[in-house]
Amino acid sequence: MSQGHTTILLCVFTLFITSLVLGVKERQPDEECADLNNTTWQEYRQRRVKLQVQYMLLTRRNLDCAQTFTQESLTDSQKPSYFNISCPTKVIVHGYRALGSKPSWVKELAWSLLRAQDANVVVVDWIYGASFAYNLVVENYKEVAVQISVLINQLQKHGCKLESFHFIGVSLGAHVAGFVGTLFEGKIGRITGLDPAGPMFKGADTFDRLDPSDAQFVDAIHTDSDYFGISIPVGHVDFFLNGGKDQTGCARSRFASMYGYVICDHMRALHVYMSALNGSCPLVGIPCSSYEDFLKGSCVDCGVFKGSCPTIGLTENSGITISPVPKEQKLFLLTSSMSPFCAxxxxxxxxxxxxxxxxxxxxxxxxxxxxxxxxxxxxxxxxxxxxxxxxxxxxxxxxxxxxxxxxxxxxxxxxxxxxxxxxxxxxxxxxxxxxxxxxxxxxxxxxxxxxxxxxxxxx
Incomplete structure (x- = not known):
């Protein structure tokens, strides 16, 4: 074969791989794209008795146009479903929404997951039950988990295995995912908690919050454990970034922006996780009893894991090869102030x-x-x-x-x-x-x- 033909074949192959990774698909002309909802205080007062949990689906075949996802979308022959039973399923669960606005980060997280792995990404939209009064939202979270479990049961009937589900819960969404895991007796494959919510959960029984028994493997990233996040271990491995509290690059003054002062630390777990999915550099945790001991150089290896240090991301069991996986292992690491956050x-x-x-x-x-x-x-x-x-x-x-x-x-x-x-x-x-x-x-x-x-x- 000539060099020219080889070059053409390589170009075609490259285009094919690019289309696969970026999710190019044959989109239907009349297809409507789904999106998460917003709500207002007035709507909240009218609808708070109804949670209105909804779902949307993103895959590599419909990256640019989310599909409204229901039981009917799997069986209705009139419209295409991009759900692939042979692929693992990632379930994204957002947390508390103080002002009723839809989370702006959802699609970016979904795209990061799909760049890293060919999967079904199901986004849980429970904005109507997650907004305004935090104490009432906490009362709703178990009902949300029950409704999600109904969908999981339906997907099982279509051939999905419980171990193929990976829940990624942000803040209060981590405890929603944990209760789904409780309902399925810990048989869900994996739950990742991104700064699991702390208020009303730190002293809660393990039945009421995320804990290692909720899935075959539970990992958590802690970045705001002194305010909105939980300060105790909730998984098999718990990554405490910069001690789990004040994050580098986040404002420490009340005169800074509302985001910078109030929720920057809390949302850093999400941004670090997305950076890890993008594979810029490894984010490795070191096991230690406390952050102070870690900073003093008392913990320098991963002997408890027989030399294999856990990493943030999609690696199976965070890279831990020993069995059984230890529970509630505190892991510490330092990060930089901006993406990709590696140090x-x-x-x-x-x-x-x-x-x-x-x-x-x-x-x-x-x-x-x-x-x-x-x-x-x-x-x-x-x-x-x-x-x-x-x-x-x-x-x-x-x-x-x-x-x-x-x-x-x-x-x-x-x-x-x-x-x-x-x-x-x-x-x-x-x-x-x-x-x-x-x-x-x-x-x-x-x-x-x-x-x-x-x-x-x-x-």
Missing amino acids: HHVLLQLEVSPLDKSAEVEVTLRTESLGKEQRLRLQTDTTVYRAVLAHPLPLCEIQTIELKNTGARFYRQGDIHVKSVCVSPIPSSRQDVPLCVNNFHVRRGSPWSHDFVQLCDYV
Whole structure:
């Protein structure tokens, strides 16, 4: 075959794959596209007795035009259904809607799921029951779960297996998904909770909230556990991003935008999850008993999972290969302030000679374009200090380590003898060799630096 023919075939093949991934389909000219509802306070007062749970379907064949999804849409020969029984089914469940507006992120999440996997994506629309008064919405969530379970039962009759269902619940939607799992005695394949709601659920019985018994595998991402999210583990694995509370890049002032101050932390779980689905970089959690211990460098590997660190995304059981999967495992990771949110974890270990006075050292890991600082407060009764920091680039790309004695007050140590300063990647493995510099002095007002040889292998 000539080179020209080969090029044409490759182009055709590329177009075919692109159309498959992007969901190009033969759309019917008279087909109406479904969308989620909005509601107003007046409508809410009129309709709150009726939940009006509705569904819409997105697949790779109808990415640009959601289909209203009902039991009839599977059997009605007059209009096409894009539901494919042989594919897994993702069920998206939104949470509380304070103002009755439809969630703007639903289609983006659906598209991220479909880029990652050929599946049926069913979106649950329960806006009428999820709006305005939070305490009344909480009263509705189990009824919503019951109605969803009716649809799941109908799909089972068409040949769908319970283990093929993966629920993705956002905020209160995570507990809706959990109760669906309870109704099916934990036989649902997977539930992912994106910052599961905390108010009215933290002290609730496991029957009333998401917990590991609700599915064969339950994973959760926590980003706002001090306000709108829940602070306790609710899955087999629970990823606490930046400790599960204040997220980098979210406003800390009430004078900032309403989104930035009120719900940025809460919605960060959703945006990180979508970033993970897009495959920009791995988001790996490290098991540890507390965030404080994690930051102190007390937890550097994934021994509890026999070396396989859990990851955020669609990997089966988050990448855990041991059986049975442990329950309620707290996992910690640091993220950057914007998409794709990935950060490389670095363990910093500093050993100094005994000090006469307290001191403060600023350690900076620097590349050509950026640097990452970490401050360590040195005491007279301690000589070894460990800390975990996040860097946008892998350790092998770090060119320079800098130390600065920032103790400017007269009662601070003026001259620090450093026995060693070492940096190593986390999670660690037996093959990882720390980068260390030994035996030097850091004087007040005279920064010290050392250049590393870049070791990244790009082959």
